[in-house]
Amino acid sequence: xxxxxxxxxxxxxLKEPIGVRVTVDGEIIRDAxxxxxxxxxxxxxxxxxxxxxxxxxxxxxxxGICSHSHATCYVQGVExxxxxxxxxxxxxxxxxxxxxERVHSHLLWLGVAGHEAGFDSFFMYVWRDREIVMDILETIxxxxxxxxxxxxxxxxxxxxxxxxxxxxxxxEVLRQRSEYYQKLGTxxxxxxxxxxxxxxxxxxxxxxxxxxxxxxxxxxVPMDVRKxxxxxxxxxxxxxxCTADTCDVLGRTVVxxxxxxxxxxxxxxxLKNLPDGPIAVRAPRRxxxxxxxxxYEAPRGENIHYIKSNGTDKPERLKVRAPTLxxxxxxxxxxxxGFIADVPLIFAAIDPCICCAERSVAIVEEKTQQERIVTxxxxxxxxxxxxxxxxxxxxxxxxx
Amino acid sequence: MKIGVxxxxxxxxxxxxxxxxxxxxxxxxxxxxxxGSPYLRPELCIACRACERDCPAExxxxxxxxxxxxxxxxxxxxxxxxxxxxCVDSCPTEAMQMDNLFEISDYDRHDMKKQWDYVRAVVKPKxxxxx
Numbered sequence: 001x002x003x004x005x006x007x008x009x010x011x012x013x014l015k016e017p018i019g020v021r022v023t024v025d026g027e028i029i030r031d032a033x034x035x036x037x038x039x040x041x042x043x044x045x046x047x048x049x050x051x052x053x054x055x056x057x058x059x060x061x062x063x064g065i066c067s068h069s070h071a072t073c074y075v076q077g078v079e080x081x082x083x084x085x086x087x088x089x090x091x092x093x094x095x096x097x098x099x100x101e102r103v104h105s106h107l108l109w110l111g112v113a114g115h116e117a118g119f120d121s122f123f124m125y126v127w128r129d130r131e132i133v134m135d136i137l138e139t140i141x142x143x144x145x146x147x148x149x150x151x152x153x154x155x156x157x158x159x160x161x162x163x164x165x166x167x168x169x170x171x172e173v174l175r176q177r178s179e180y181y182q183k184l185g186t187x188x189x190x191x192x193x194x195x196x197x198x199x200x201x202x203x204x205x206x207x208x209x210x211x212x213x214x215x216x217x218x219x220x221v222p223m224d225v226r227k228x229x230x231x232x233x234x235x236x237x238x239x240x241x242c243t244a245d246t247c248d249v250l251g252r253t254v255v256x257x258x259x260x261x262x263x264x265x266x267x268x269x270x271l272k273n274l275p276d277g278p279i280a281v282r283a284p285r286r287x288x289x290x291x292x293x294x295x296y297e298a299p300r301g302e303n304i305h306y307i308k309s310n311g312t313d314k315p316e317r318l319k320v321r322a323p324t325l326x327x328x329x330x331x332x333x334x335x336x337x338g339f340i341a342d343v344p345l346i347f348a349a350i351d352p353c354i355c356c357a358e359r360s361v362a363i364v365e366e367k368t369q370q371e372r373i374v375t376x377x378x379x380x381x382x383x384x385x386x387x388x389x390x391x392x393x394x395x396x397x398x399x400x
Numbered sequence: 401m402k403i404g405v406x407x408x409x410x411x412x413x414x415x416x417x418x419x420x421x422x423x424x425x426x427x428x429x430x431x432x433x434x435x436g437s438p439y440l441r442p443e444l445c446i447a448c449r450a451c452e453r454d455c456p457a458e459x460x461x462x463x464x465x466x467x468x469x470x471x472x473x474x475x476x477x478x479x480x481x482x483x484x485x486x487c488v489d490s491c492p493t494e495a496m497q498m499d500n501l502f503e504i505s506d507y508d509r510h511d512m513k514k515q516w517d518y519v520r521a522v523v524k525p526k527x528x529x530x531x
Contacts, residue, residue: 054456057484121410128419135431142435148484156489157433180409187405 002030007343009038014347015112016354024340032335034328039354047318052078052152052287055315059305060146062320063353065108067146068101069298070305070320075150076231077294077307081287082152090154090279091232096270097141097149099263100167103174104133105299106256106263109351110181113253116348117194122184129177132170139163154280164271175264182257195250199334199346202247211330212323213301214259215350217243218251225297239266249349285313298323300351324353435485436499437478442518444495447472451487451496460487470520479509493523 002025009017019035043062047055059074060067072094079086086094107130114122134144140163141147149155185191201211206219216223224241226234242258244251287309296303301323308317327350334346421428430436438460447470452460459480465471487496506512 050456051454053454053486053490057456057482057486060484061482121406125409131419138434139431142431142433142485143483146482146484148435148486151489156485184405184409 005340009035014344016352018347018352018354020335020343020347022335022340022343027339027341029335029338029340029343032332034332036328044318044320047315049314051313052283052285052315055318056150056152057146057148059320060148060150062322064145065105065353066101066298066300066303068098068149069296069303070322071148071150072098073294073296073298073303073305074307074318075152076296077292077305078152078287079283080292080294081290081307081309082284083288084153084281084283086154087278087281088233088275089158089277090281092270092274093155093157093159093279094150095232095234095237096159096267097137097147097155099266099270100133100137101147102299103260103263103267104130104137105351106260107133107178109256109299109348110253112348112351113195113249113345114191116345117191119188119191119194122181122191126181129174132174136167136170139166151280152283154278156280158279159274164274168268168271171264171267175261178257178260178264182261185253185257192250195253195345196246196248198249198342199338199349200248201330201334203245205333206247206330209329209333210326211301212326213298213351214252214255215301215327215330217241218255219247220245225295225302229295231294231296237266237269249345252349286311287313300324300353301326322353324350327352430500430502432500434498434500434502435483436501437481437483437504437514438476438485438487438496438498439514440474440476440516440518441495441497442474442516442521444493444521444523445472445474445518446493446495446523447520448492450490450492454486454490456484456486457482465517472518472520474516474518476514478504478512478514479506493521495521 002023004021004023007014007020007022009019017038019038021033021035022029023031023033043058047058050058056071056075060071062070107126111123111126111130114120114126137147138144140159141149141157149157201215201219203220206216206221211219212223220243222241222243225231226239227241239262242255242262244254244258246254289309289311291306291308294305294307296305303323304321306317306319306321307315310316331346331350331352334349335343338346447462447464449462452462457480459477459482461475461477463473463475465473483498485498488498490496504512
């Protein structure tokens with residue numbers, strides 16, 4: 001006999017609101033179904049009412065962890081629309097911040113993975129070390145979370161010698177700590193045993209279900225926008241695409257730790273080869289009617305923004321495809337034939353960012369097995385039915 | 401694989417100072433260039449409304465109070481402010497500035513409003529406003 005367990009939208013195992021219905025057979029998950037739209041905020045519609053400059057800050061607030069990813073993806077697209085080329089120093093600082101963000105996001109994820117696997121002291125040590133990179137970001141941009149370093153045509157703040165030295169010094173500490181965590185992750189037997197074999201996603205499935213980012217790379221597919229379709233100055237920065245072939249949560253952990261090391265190398269390269277010159281060019285207020293697709297490798301995977309302009313100072317359409325949305329299909333596959341206890345771990349392994357992904361909304365009514373889209377008129381009918389039912393209830397006698 | 405690889409690290413940390421600070425009694429210093437709340441230097445404002453136009457949170461309101469004397473009133477709604485400092489970037493005369501305060505919460509959002517009544521300054525803009 002099988003029955004369904006609803007998990008979420010609000011559930012202690014989930015960090016952000018998402019609805020999952022899992023059909024279980026004893027302890028084993030046979031089927032899973034995701035319900036999106038709980039965290040819909042109408043960001044895309046709001047973007048159509050704000051001008052190009054205001055939208056940078058709106059895009060930044062799609063997500064708190066990958067705020068620079070969304071802002072950069074948007075700004076790159078708008079720069080293409082306005083046909084302006086940011087100066088080299090501006091691009092260097094922009095991708096410096098993006099790599100620092102990747103470091104902080106991966107460290108955050110590593111801590112969460114430790115927490116979900118029941119290794120809470122690991123979680124606390126990792127998050128303490130994450131403060132180092134948060135402090136770097138605060139020094140160079142003026143805020144810990146929303147860096148607001150991007151502007152259309154470059155970046156807003158320059159980097160001085162003192163700051164560069166501060167970053168390099170702190171990076172040394174971070175590198176040592178990450179190496180320690182890598183050693184720990186591969187030698188602590190209980191930690192490895194908890195992660196290995198959980199959430200299996202084969203290479204073929206990963207490609208077929210269009211997984212992105214570390215989830216895809218952990219299944220042995222070396223795909224990275226920074227390498228495949230280099231934006232900004234990634235074509236001249238030496239780095240490797242990290243993969244793992246275990247196809248499970250352990251592989252995803254290994255990929256992220258390896259990527260941390262690559263990010264440290266990139267940051268070091270950027271700081272040592274920082275060119276002189278201006279950091280931004282002046283941008284026009286309007287963009288010609290055109291459309292553009294901008295791609296960006298966020299810490300969680302490929303981020304896509306589609307921007308359409310109509311000659312005014314506001315976008316006509318702005319569509320955001322966050323990496324988490326691309327990973328949902330693969331998550332369902334990972335959940336199948338796993339245990340209920342693995343749900344938080346598997347969810348954590350794709351590094352879900354629900355507030356990034358919730359772009360669309362549909363009113364869905366859940367019955368035992370069926371779902372249908374409810375129209376306004378049928379909602380009204382339903383409402384009347386309930387009122388009638390309550391009227392009958394009012395007539396009911398007090399049972400005592 | 402060996403058992404208890406984490407134990408030496410744990411023991412080492414027994415004799416270290418805590419990583420946190422005693423916040424309300426001891427405060428960390430914010431770095432220079434920290435984005436606090438915006439404020440106006442009315443002697444420099446030419447009332448070009450560049451900040452009002454570019455504010456993503458619509459937190460800045462400039463109204464003309466007396467047309468003959470060129471008097472203006474500016475309200476910064478700090479409850480709406482998202483501390484992005486775009487107004488500072490947009491301002492052509494450096495009249496908008498950011499302070500470095502971070503303890504800016506209040507019990508009532510209406511108390512967070514800041515107001516200035518001023519006569520429009522006659523300052524030549526140093527540079528074109530950044531978009």
